[in-house]
Structure formats: structure tokens, C-alpha cells
Amino acid sequence: MSRRTRPGGGPRGFWIVTAVLGFSLAAAGAPTPLYGVYAARWGFSAITLSVVFAVYAVALLGALLAFGALSDAVGRKPVVILALSLQVIGLLCFVAATDAGWLLAARVAQGAATGLVSAAASAALLDLQPPGRPGLGAFMNALMSSAGLCAGALGSGALVQYAPHPERLVYVVLLVMAVLLLAGVLLLVDETVTDRKRPRLWSRIAVPKPIRPAFLTAVPCLAATLALGGLYLSLGPSLAGDLNHSHNHLLGGGVPAMLCGTGALATAALRLRAPRVCMIAGCVTLTSGSALTTIALVVESPGLFYASTVVAGVGFGAGCLGSLRSLVSLADPEQRGALVSAIYIVVYTAFSVPIVVAGVIATHIGLHATAIGFCAVLAVLALTALIATLRTSAPAEPTPAPALPAGLDAPRSS
Structure with a gap:
């Protein structure tokens, strides 16, 4: 306080x-x-x-x-x-x-x-x-x-x-x-x-030098997580409509709701777990969920698409919770605001820029093909984040810091 x-x-x-x-x-x-x-x-x-x-x-x-x-x-x-x-x-x-x-x-x-x-x-x-x-x-x-x-x-x-x-x-x-x-x-x-x-x-925006290796490890997880959220919140209803051959808006709104709702449950379930455990769980489920979503879009299976959304939703919640908490807990209190500002730049760039790029590509090759490529890239990115996390040794437990949500807890002055 x-x-x-x-x-x-x-x-x-x-x-x-x-x-x-x-x-x-x-x-x-x-x-x-x-x-x-x-x-x-x-x-x-x-x-x-x-x-x-x-x-x-x-x-x-x-x-x-x-x-x-x-x-x-x-x-x-x-x-x-x-x-x-x-x-x-x-x-x-x-x-x-x-x-x-x-x-x-x-x-x-x-x-x-x-x-x-x-x-x-x-x-x-x-x-x-x-x-x-x-x-x-x-x-x-x-x-x-x-x-x-x-x-x-x-x-x-x-x-x-x-x-x-x-x-x-x-x-x-x-x-x-x-x-x-x-x-x-x-x-x-x-x-x-x-x-x-x-x-x-x-x-002020800065990543303290001792934290930079951990920051670079967390960036792929953050980027994949927020890019996935951006995909579902912008194009998810259209993808659901195409797969189901339906214009039911409740069905369309249910797709991003499933992702975010599962993310909320994952956040609640993992709130007492160590940040590294949350990151690993997030990367595993995000990789699996993105890969399953890619397959679901290729074979045009609505059931597999919804199942993959639930799996990806766990990664959405766990990945954000673990990566953000792991970074902020490593910073000294006087450096925390500048670090969180740097994190926000990564978070909201990943949330917005890939969707604009996807929109440009979709005008040339179509929404369905664009979404398949998008999810495949996210699966690779999440797998990269998992490998980087597993190769990084767990840090010593620092002084506890407030947990950060997925892009909400703002920098504060001391």
C-alpha cells in the first residue's frame, strides 16, 4: 500500500x-x-x-x-x-x-x-x-x-x-x-x-539488467497468450459461425467466453501455485490448445474446435498469471513500475498487432486459411516458451509481490 x-x-x-x-x-x-x-x-x-x-x-x-x-x-x-x-x-x-x-x-x-x-x-x-x-x-x-x-x-x-x-x-x-x-x-x-x-x-519504461534473461524467457509465453486472446475476441465468432454453418450470435459469443471463462477458472485454481509451475502449465496447455485448434480448423470439426478452446483457455489464464507474477516478483519495489510498463508494451503489442496482420492476410487468402496459419504459429511460439522455461532454473523465492492479472495491474508510484 x-x-x-x-x-x-x-x-x-x-x-x-x-x-x-x-x-x-x-x-x-x-x-x-x-x-x-x-x-x-x-x-x-x-x-x-x-x-x-x-x-x-x-x-x-x-x-x-x-x-x-x-x-x-x-x-x-x-x-x-x-x-x-x-x-x-x-x-x-x-x-x-x-x-x-x-x-x-x-x-x-x-x-x-x-x-x-x-x-x-x-x-x-x-x-x-x-x-x-x-x-x-x-x-x-x-x-x-x-x-x-x-x-x-x-x-x-x-x-x-x-x-x-x-x-x-x-x-x-x-x-x-x-x-x-x-x-x-x-x-x-x-x-x-x-x-x-x-x-x-x-x-518510466525499463527492464532491470538482472531480470532481462527471465524477461526474454517470458516474452514468448506472453506473446502467444495475448495473441491467442486477440484472435478469439476478434475473429472467434466468425470462425465458429463458419465451422457450424450458423449465424447464431450466442454460439459465436460463446467461443471467446469459453476461452476467457476457462482462463478465469485456471487463474483461480493456480493462484497459490509458484509462478514457474503456472508458466509451465500455461505453456503446455497453450501449445496443446493451439495445435488442436489448428487441427480442428483443418478438418473443420466444431466439436474439436470447442474442446481445443477449453484447453487453450487453461493456457490463457495460467500463462498470463505465471509469466507476469514471475517477472514482477523478481524486481525490487522501486523498479517494479518501470518493469510493468515494459511488460504492458509486450502484452498489448501481442494483443493487437498480430490481429491487424491477420486481417491484411485474410483479405488475400481468406479467414479460414489465415486462422489455421495463425494458430500454427502460436503453437510453435508456445512450444518455444515451454522449452525456454524448462531450460531456465527456478529462481530463489523473492519477497512476495502482488499478483498481476492478464494486463490489468498498472504501474504505481511509490
Whole structure:
């Protein structure tokens, strides 16, 4: 906990902030079942679709690097309120959308909002967690990353398929939730930052020299994990529709939901395991899952595709948890913020850039063939990460550090 913070808010404030974090990721996952609908209705290409997806990650990374320490200076509540306000703007853009330009604006607003709330909420959860449960804040922070995406994709798929006004209703529901959460934060969450100061913008980015070998070992695992997440969240519904010869949006939203939901369960199951154990488990299941997905796409088997998604989901959760915790636990506290900033660059580059490249390739050879090549490359990358991890000796146990979720726990000033 920062020396400028005090415990406050009790369980009520803690769970409201947890809900805000989960809501932010659910809102990010909600457009997933609709990307194919937008593309068909407005006639934009796979390149446009992938760019609409990727700008979210670019905006999120920019907000984290520029404003990751803002809540330490001005307080947690103002930053969370600003983030929720940006979410409202993004959702209104979705409601008003008539072309890809509106979608780009909406995703930029969502990305910036998620970056801001990730930084402030992750810090607030540590400040507000119950005194008798010291690991609860870090655990809920990690869990909400996958669980929120899962809920957003699945809930959106159900509303798009079975409710009226499929392109707008889901965003109206999310707008109501955002307003309720804004009221909850304003009225029921106590501020924990007591020593305000002038904000310091832009996080320092560095990988300390003693940690560089471990960083290079973890990079393939991080890259494969986040690239897989990007594939499923952007193109997963389209792949499921092609394999099943169906346009059922609940079925499409269920594919990324399966990946993220299994990832959340893996995070919960492995939260007490050593980071190296999590990394090895993540690399094994990620390699197996990516290979099985490749085979499923080649033989066009929907059942094998869903089974491989579950296996890959275990790798998605375990790989992120193990690699991030193993790196951050090696850094001294004064170096941790700069290291986490470097990790974020790897994470969100892997999350966004490969999808844009895949979109370009898909316009020439088709989505199905592109996905086969994409998953095959991920399987090789995950196998490389497994070999590198096994060849690296386990480090001595350092001073425990807060666990990092899959791209949520932001750099903080001391």
C-alpha cells in the first residue's frame, strides 16, 4: 500500500470497485459477437474489422503508460469516475454508430477508459481489501480480467441473438449499469489517498539488467497468450459461425467466453501455485490448445474446435498469471513500475498487432486459411516458451509481490 493511502470503505467499497473492474472488461468484450454483423451490414473488410479491434489495445496502452500513476496523485475515486464517464461516451458512440468511424471512436474511448480504471481500480482494491484477507485484492484483480470478458461476450451474444434491436440493446443495458456504478462509486466508496500532489505523467519504461534473461524467457509465453486472446475476441465468432454453418450470435459469443471463462477458472485454481509451475502449465496447455485448434480448423470439426478452446483457455489464464507474477516478483519495489510498463508494451503489442496482420492476410487468402496459419504459429511460439522455461532454473523465492492479472495491474508510484 502506498504511504499516502489509508484503509477505508470496508467490504462495500471493495466490492463496488471490483464490480467496476469487471464491468469495464465486460463492456470491452460486448462488441465481440457484433463484429461480423457490422462487417456484413456496412461492408467493411477484415482489415477494417481488425483495426477496429486493435485500436482498443492501443488506446488502453497509451492510457496506462501516460496516466498509470494518476490515482496516486489525485485520488482513486476521481480517476474511476473519469473512466466510467469515458465508458459512457464509448457506449453512446456504439448506440449511434452508422459506420466504422463510430466504431473506431467507441473503441478508443473504451480502451482509454479501461486503461484508466485498470490503474486506479487495481490500486483501490489493494487499499480497500478486508484486513483479514490480504491476498483478496490481487486475486479479484486477476479474476476480473478473464471473467469480465467472458460475461461481456456471452451476455452480448445472448442479447444480440434473442432480444430486439440487436445492434443497440446490449449497449443500452451497459449504459444503465455504468450509471448505477457511477452512483455507487460517488456515494458508497471512500477515498483512500490522503496526500494529494501534482500528477506525474508517463510511466518510466525499463527492464532491470538482472531480470532481462527471465524477461526474454517470458516474452514468448506472453506473446502467444495475448495473441491467442486477440484472435478469439476478434475473429472467434466468425470462425465458429463458419465451422457450424450458423449465424447464431450466442454460439459465436460463446467461443471467446469459453476461452476467457476457462482462463478465469485456471487463474483461480493456480493462484497459490509458484509462478514457474503456472508458466509451465500455461505453456503446455497453450501449445496443446493451439495445435488442436489448428487441427480442428483443418478438418473443420466444431466439436474439436470447442474442446481445443477449453484447453487453450487453461493456457490463457495460467500463462498470463505465471509469466507476469514471475517477472514482477523478481524486481525490487522501486523498479517494479518501470518493469510493468515494459511488460504492458509486450502484452498489448501481442494483443493487437498480430490481429491487424491477420486481417491484411485474410483479405488475400481468406479467414479460414489465415486462422489455421495463425494458430500454427502460436503453437510453435508456445512450444518455444515451454522449452525456454524448462531450460531456465527456478529462481530463489523473492519477497512476495502482488499478483498481476492478464494486463490489468498498472504501474504505481511509490
